[in-house]
Amino acid sequence: MDFELTEEQKLLQNSVREFAESEVRPLAKEHDETGHFPRALFKKAAELGLTAVAFPESEGGAGFDHVAYTIVIEEISRCCASTGVILSVQNSLYCDPLHRFGTEEQKNKFLQPYARGEKIGCYALTEPQAGSNAAALQTKAVRKGDTYVLNGTKAWITNGGAADAAIVYANTDPAKGEKGITAIVVENGTPGFKVGKEEKKLGINATACCELVFTDCAVPVANRIGNEGEGYKVALSTLDGGRIGIAAQATGIARDAFEAALNYSQQRLAFGQPISQFQAIQFMLVDMSTEIDAARLLNRKAAWKQDTGARFSMDAAIAKLFASEMATRVTHKAMQIHGGNGYSREYPVERNYRDARITEIYEGTSEIQRLVISSRVLKS
Numbered sequence: 402m403d404f405e406l407t408e409e410q411k412l413l414q415n416s417v418r419e420f421a422e423s424e425v426r427p428l429a430k431e432h433d434e435t436g437h438f439p440r441a442l443f444k445k446a447a448e449l450g451l452t453a454v455a456f457p458e459s460e461g462g463a464g465f466d467h468v469a470y471t472i473v474i475e476e477i478s479r480c481c482a483s484t485g486v487i488l489s490v491q492n493s494l495y496c497d498p499l500h501r502f503g504t505e506e507q508k509n510k511f512l513q514p515y516a517r518g519e520k521i522g523c524y525a526l527t528e529p530q531a532g533s534n535a536a537a538l539q540t541k542a543v544r545k546g547d548t549y550v551l552n553g554t555k556a557w558i559t560n561g562g563a564a565d566a567a568i569v570y571a572n573t574d575p576a577k578g579e580k581g582i583t584a585i586v587v588e589n590g591t592p593g594f595k596v597g598k599e600e601k602k603l604g605i606n607a608t609a610c611c612e613l614v615f616t617d618c619a620v621p622v623a624n625r626i627g628n629e630g631e632g633y634k635v636a637l638s639t640l641d642g643g644r645i646g647i648a649a650q651a652t653g654i655a656r657d658a659f660e661a662a663l664n665y666s667q668q669r670l671a672f673g674q675p676i677s678q679f680q681a682i683q684f685m686l687v688d689m690s691t692e693i694d695a696a697r698l699l700n701r702k703a704a705w706k707q708d709t710g711a712r713f714s715m716d717a718a719i720a721k722l723f724a725s726e727m728a729t730r731v732t733h734k735a736m737q738i739h740g741g742n743g744y745s746r747e748y749p750v751e752r753n754y755r756d757a758r759i760t761e762i763y764e765g766t767s768e769i770q771r772l773v774i775s776s777r778v779l780k781s
C-alpha cells in the first residue's frame with residue numbers, strides 16, 4: 402500500500418494550488434455575492450486541462466487518473482466551492498457518461514469540445530417531484546421517426562443556465578418505470594428547450610443552478626446515449642464517480658475553513674493570550690484536522706479503486722457520506738473559533754459554512770448514501 406502521490410500528481414497539485422490561489426480565490430467572494438457564473442475562470446481552468454482531468458488525451462482530456470481528479474477538485478473547492486462543483490459536474494456528470502457509453506460520433510460531437518472546455522455541460526436527472534426517487538421522473542421522450550420529442554421539467558440543474566448541452570434522463574416507455582428511462586443529449590438552442598428559473602440558494606451561488614423546461618422539444622435519435630431503457634443505469638453509475646467529486650469538494654471547503662480557523666486562533670487574543678492556547682480550541686482544531694485527513698483518505702481509496710476498474714459504488718458512497726458530514730462539522734467549528742467574526746460576511750468561514758451544507762444533499766443525500774452502504778453491509 403502506497404500513500405505517496407506520484408511525481409505527476411504532486412506537480413499537478415502544485416500547479417492547481419497556484420492557479421486556485423491566484424485566479425480562483427480572489428473572485429470567490431464576488432461570485433458568492435453576485436451569483437455570476439464564472440465563465441472566464443472556466444476557460445482558464447480548461448486551459449489547464451481541469452475540465453476533463455481523468456479522460457484520455459484522445460478524447461480531449463488531460464490523461465490523469467481519478468486520484469488526480471480528487472486533488473484538482475479539492476484544491477479548487479478550497480478557494481471557491483462554486484467553481485469546484487462546476488468543474489465536478491463538467492468532469493463527472495457530463496463528460497464521464499459520454500466517455501463510457503458514447504459512440505465515436507457522439508464523442509466527437511458531445512465529448513471532445515466539452516472535455517477541452519470549449520463548451521459547458523450539465524446533468525439533468527432531478528425533477529420537482531422526483532429527487533432521491535429519481536426513477537419517478539415524469540419527463541417523457543416520445544419517438545417520432547428519427548427524433549425523440551421531449552416534454553417535462555428538470556429542477557436544480559447545476560451549470561443549467563450556462564450549459565451548451567444537457568444529458569437529459571427521460572422516459573421513453575413509462576409503463577416500464579425505471580427500465581423505461583433513456584439518456585439523451587439535448588443541445589441548448591434546440592427549439593422547445595428553455596432555461597427556467599434560477600434557484601436562489603444558501604451557498605454555492607455561482608453555479609447557474611436552474612430549471613430546464615422541455616416543450617415539444619425534438620432531438621435526433623442519434624443523441625441517445627446507450628440503448629432505450631438503459632438511462633437509469635447510466636444515471637446511477639455516473640453518480641458513483643460524481644460522489645468522489647463531491648467528497649473532494651467537501652474536503653476542500655473544510656480545509657479552507659480549518660486553515661482560516663487555525664490562523665485566526667493564533668492571532669486572536671482573549672484573557673491575555675492567543676485563543677489557540679486554550680485546550681478547548683486546540684481540541685477543536687485537532688478534531689477538524691483529523692477528520693479532514695480521514696475524509697481525504699477515504700476518497701482517495703474510492704478514486705484509486707475506480708482507477709483499477711473494480712466496482713467502487715460503496716467506496717464512493719462511504720467517502721461522500723463521511724466527507725460531506727465532516728465538512729458540516731468542520732465549518733461549524735471554524736465559525737465557532739472565529740466567535741462573532743465568524744458570523745460576519747467579512748470573514749470567509751461564513752461562506753464555507755453555507756457552501757458545505759449542500760454536499761450532504763446533492764448527488765444523493767446522506768440518507769441515500771446510508772441506503773447504498775447498508776445494502777452492501779447487510780449482505781456481507
Ligand SMILES: Cc1cc2nc3c(=O)[nH]c(=O)nc-3n(C[C@H](O)[C@H](O)[C@H](O)COP(=O)(O)OP(=O)(O)OC[C@H]3O[C@@H](n4cnc5c(N)ncnc54)[C@H](O)[C@@H]3O)c2cc1C
Pocket residue numbers: 490523524525526527530531532533534556557558559560602610759762763764765766767768769772
Ligand atoms: C444546489 C443543488 C444542486 C443540484 N444539482 C443537480 C444537478 O446538477 N442535476 C440533478 O439532476 N440534480 C441536482 N440536484 C438535485 C439533488 O440531487 C436532489 O435535491 C437530491 O437528490 C435530493 O432530492 P430531493 O431534493 O427531491 O429530496 P427528497 O428526495 O424529497 O428527500 C427529502 C428528504 O427525505 C429523505 N429521503 C428520501 N427518500 C428516502 C429514503 N428512501 N430513505 C430515507 N430517507 C429518504 C432525503 O434524504 C431527504 O432528507 C441539485 C440540488 C441542489 C439543492
